[in-house]
Every structure is written in structure tokens, then in C-alpha cells.
Amino acid sequence: TAAVVLFTADLRLHDHPPLRAALDAADEVVPLFVRDSGVHAAGFDAPNRSAFLFDCLASLDAGLRKRGGRLVVRSGPVVREVVAVARQCGASEVHLSAGVSRYAHHREERLREELEHHGVELRVHDAVVTAVAPGAVAPSGGGHHFAVFTPYFRRWSDLRLREPLGPPRKVRVPEAVESEPLPARSEVEGVSSDVPRGGEEAGRRLFGRWRRDGLDAYEERHDDLAGDATSRLSPYLHFGALSSGELVHLARERGGPGAEAFVRQLAWRDFHHQVLAARPESAEKDYRTRHDSWRRSKEAEEDVAAWKEGRTGYPIVDAAMRQLRAEGWMHNRARLLVASFLAKTLYVDWRVGARHFLDLLVDGDLVNNQMNWQWVAGTGTDTRPHRVLNPLVQARRFDPEGAYVRRYVPELREVAGRKVHEPWRLPAERRAELDYPEPIVDLDEGLRRFKQARGRE
Numbered sequence: 188t189a190a191v192v193l194f195t196a197d198l199r200l201h202d203h204p205p206l207r208a209a210l211d212a213a214d215e216v217v218p219l220f221v222r223d224s225g226v227h228a229a230g231f232d233a234p235n236r237s238a239f240l241f242d243c244l245a246s247l248d249a250g251l252r253k254r255g256g257r258l259v260v261r262s263g264p265v266v267r268e269v270v271a272v273a274r275q276c277g278a279s280e281v282h283l284s285a286g287v288s289r290y291a292h293h294r295e296e297r298l299r300e301e302l303e304h305h306g307v308e309l310r311v312h313d314a315v316v317t318a319v320a321p322g323a324v325a326p327s328g329g330g331h332h333f334a335v336f337t338p339y340f341r342r343w344s345d346l347r348l349r350e351p352l353g354p355p356r357k358v359r360v361p362e363a364v365e366s367e368p369l370p371a372r373s374e375v376e377g378v379s380s381d382v383p384r385g386g387e388e389a390g391r392r393l394f395g396r397w398r399r400d401g402l403d404a405y406e407e408r409h410d411d412l413a414g415d416a417t418s419r420l421s422p423y424l425h426f427g428a429l430s431s432g433e434l435v436h437l438a439r440e441r442g443g444p445g446a447e448a449f450v451r452q453l454a455w456r457d458f459h460h461q462v463l464a465a466r467p468e469s470a471e472k473d474y475r476t477r478h479d480s481w482r483r484s485k486e487a488e489e490d491v492a493a494w495k496e497g498r499t500g501y502p503i504v505d506a507a508m509r510q511l512r513a514e515g516w517m518h519n520r521a522r523l524l525v526a527s528f529l530a531k532t533l534y535v536d537w538r539v540g541a542r543h544f545l546d547l548l549v550d551g552d553l554v555n556n557q558m559n560w561q562w563v564a565g566t567g568t569d570t571r572p573h574r575v576l577n578p579l580v581q582a583r584r585f586d587p588e589g590a591y592v593r594r595y596v597p598e599l600r601e602v603a604g605r606k607v608h609e610p611w612r613l614p615a616e617r618r619a620e621l622d623y624p625e626p627i628v629d630l631d632e633g634l635r636r637f638k639q640a641r642g643r644e
């Protein structure tokens with residue numbers, strides 16, 4: 188007997204229920220990854236993510252080879268490829284992790300239909316991509332999802348997670364099924380200079396180190412921009428090289444306030460997944476409120492270009508935007524403040540910012556990115572949608588010495604102390620020496636425009 192496991196956002200061997208179920212059901216298993224032309228057509232294979240993805244595939248293949256197997260890679264429309272592989276090996280089952288996006292739902296439906304024609308059963312597994320399946324926590328007052336995090340988190344915390352599964356001991360792959368050569372990171376052009384190495388092995392090493400050296404201080408230090416004290420696990424979680432359920436388990440085992448705060452962030456991830464699962468259209472449309480008064484002028488376009496390039500004249504914003512370009516990653520506090528700056532201070536449609544993030548983020552994720560952008564823009568699940576983050580207040584609080592700014596904005600490296608956050612206050616001669624722009628917007632004016640547009644003046 189044979190079965191196929193279609194790997195998607197779950198590129199790992201540890202804690203992988205679809206793989207475990209396939210191995211239990213069949214003598215031979217095809218671990219399959221499809222370079223899906225649908226994903227390419229939607230523009231989701233940006234270079235930074237492709238580079239990281241290819242590392243993940245290499246790591247998965249290496250792990251399978253250690254166990255007597257190998258990864259099978261195909262390219263094309265995903266449904267066609269899965270059906271072809273299932274027929275080639277005579278599989279009776281195809282196993283897949285449930286996804287939450289509209290695309291994932293559609294893929295699942297079409298796979299089920301097509302496979303059925305050939306007498307093959309599709310088995311979809313919940314709680315593989317998230318720690319808790321969307322829908323596992325439902326509000327008691329009715330409705331199928333939570334729109335507010337705190338009550339969701341209370342219920343989420345009460346659930347008992349399944350014990351994480353170990354990796355398989357042995358995987359036998361039918362010889363007749365051919366694979367394309369594995370794509371390599373070196374083939375990808377336009378990758379940011381500091382994209383980390385992907386893959387399950389690298390992810391497990393990073394988590395192990397971070398659990399030992401960083402987790403305990405996470406609660407106190409997670410907002411310290413220069414301290415860079417968060418886990419940086421997001422790309423591994425995005426591709427499922429690590430299992431969020433297993434991380435919850437391991438963090439709880441260690442315990443303490445740092446672990447609790449970290450688990451809370453993983454619950455945010457699940458929270459956004461259950462919102463998008465219930466309302467898949469919110470990947471594009473405003474979740475709560477409808478706004479169509481966003482600025483679309485030529486001037487707004489110039490502001491967007493300055494924001495993307497990190498030359499807004501606000502050092503903390505520019506540092507963050509340049510971090511994104513260099514590393515394909517940005518600190519969460521920085522994501523919050525640059526998103527607020529674009530959507531509220533500049534009053535530009537959040538989708539413009541979300542798209543730019545997706546073009547560069549290694550962890551760029553339709554769920555976490557769109558739902559966080561909506562949260563910040565005040566169109567999503569924030570219970571205080573009118574709050575505006577003042578970049579100067581944020582800078583003084585979360586980068587008090589200016590070390591984060593100096594790290595990413597070399598033009599300001601020689602400016603000492605907190606003055607680095609307000610170069611426009613430097614004496615005129617000193618100011619003239621710096622090759623650094625004037626602020627593109629007056630913060631008070633931005634605030635007035637936002638309040639007026641939202642009818643709150």
C-alpha cells in the first residue's frame with residue numbers, strides 16, 4: 188500500500204501528524220512538495236522567501252534520507268501534480284495539513300474532487316500549521332470565531348494540546364516516483380543580504396539556543412529594539428519548519444514569565460489564523476470597518492516611495508524600513524510603528540504597506556501580515572482602532588539610546604545620544620553636514636488628517 192503526504196506550510200519531520208498517519212496507514216509513503224504555479228501566479232514566491240524555502244526543502248530531504256527516504260519535488264499546478272503522483276504510486280490516501288486562506292480551501296476542495304475520481308481519499312489534518320485548530324475555540328455566545336484577543340486567549344490557554352510527535356524512524360519511498368532536482372538557494376536572484384538559513388535543523392538549533400539563553404528575559408526585553416531579544420523564529424514558523432504546538436509545549440516545560448509571554452505571542456498567531464479562517468476575504472478587504480478615503484494623490488505616492496526606501500526623515504521609521512530591506516525581517520515593535528506611520532500618519536491604504544512587507548519579509552505570511560496590518564490600520568481586530576503611534580514617543584521609549592537607529596541609518600551614526608531621533612533639531616551647520624532628509628510629514632498634521640478622515644475631530 189502507498190500514501191502521499193503533500194507538504195505545504197509544514198516543512199518538518201518532527202510533530203507532523205499527516206506524515207505519522209500516512210506511515211501508519213501504508214508501507215510506502217511519498218513525501219511530496221509541489222512548486223505550485225498558483226502560488227507563483229499570485230506573486231507569493233518573493234526572492235527572500237524562495238531562498239529560505241529552498242533551504243527548508245534541502246533540510247527536509249536530508250532528514251528523510253537519514254531515514255531511508257527522500258523528498259519528491261514537482262512543479263506545476265498543485266492538483267495536477269498530486270493526482271499524477273498518487274496515480275503513479277497507486278496511493279489510496281493523500282494526507283495534507285489544513286490551511287486557512289481562501290487559496291488553501293480551494294486547493295483542498297479541488298484535490299478532494301479530483302482524487303475521488305481516481306478512488307483516492309484526501310485526509311486533511313487540523314492543528315498542524317497552528318497549535319490549536321481554528322474553530323477549536325469558539326465563543327460561547329455564538330459566532331464561529333473570536334474578534335477580540337483577550338477572551339480568545341483565555342479559552343485557548345485552557346485547552347489541552349496534543350503531545351508533540353517525534354520524527355519518523357524510517358520512511359520508504361516507492362522507487363518509481365521521480366523527483367525534479369531540488370531547487371537551491373543559490374539559484375534565487377535578488378535575495379536580501381542577511382536572510383538567515385532556513386530548514387528544520389537550523390530552526391531547531393535556533394530554538395534550542397534561544398530557549399536556553401533568551402526565553403527567560405523575553406517578557407522584559409521583547410520590545411527593546413536595539414537589544415533584538417525576540418526569538419526570530421517567525422520564518423521557521425511561517426514555513427512550518429518548526430511546530431508552534433511543540434514550541435508551546437517546550438516553552439511551558441521551562442515555565443516562568445518569559446515563557447508565558449512567548450506562548451502568548453504564539454496564541455496571537457493562532458488568533459489571527461482563526462479570524463482569517465472564518466473570514467478569508469479579510470486577506471484583502473477591511474475586516475471590521477470600511478474605509479475608502481485613503482490618500483491616493485501623487486504626493487501620497489511620493490510618501491509611499493520614501494517610506495519604502497527608508498527616507499521619511501523620521502530616523503526610527505527609516506531604520507526599520509532599512510532593516511526590512513537588509514534582513515527580510517523587522518522587529519515587531521518596528522512593524523507596529525512603521526505600519527501606524529503609513530496607515531495613520533500618512534493615511535495610505537494598509538494594503539499598500541502589506542504588499543511591500545510581503546515582497547520582502549522572509550516570514551511574510553498572508554494571515555499574520557494582513558491581519559496585523561489591519562489591526563494597526565484600525566480596520567481589523569484592535570479594540571482601540573483610533574490609537575496612533577507617535578514615532579518619536581516610540582523611539583524614545585523603545586530605542587532610548589538610539590542604537591537601533593545608528594545600526595541601520597549610517598548617515599546618523601555620528602549623532603550622539605537621543606538627538607539621533609530628531610536630526611531636524613540639530614544646529615543648522617551640523618544638520619547641513621548630514622546627508623539625511625527632512626521629515627516628509629508634520630506629525631500633528633498627520634494626526635489631524637487621520638482624525639478628520641475617520642470622522643472623529
Ligand code: FAD
Nearest residue numbers: 417418419420421452456519522526550551552555556559
Ligand atoms: P517573537 O516575539 O519571538 O514571537 C514568537 C512567535 O510568535 C513569532 O515568531 C510569531 O510566529 C508569533 N507572533 C508574534 N507576534 C505575533 C503577532 N502580532 N501576530 C502573529 N504572530 C505573532 N508575523 C509573521 O509571522 N508574518 C508576517 O507577515 C507578519 N507581518 C506583520 C505585519 C505587521 C504590520 C505587524 C505589526 C506584525 C506582523 N507580524 C508578522 C507579527 C510579528 O511582528 C512577527 O511575528 C514577529 O516580529 C516575528 O519575530 P520573532 O519570531 O522574533 O517574534
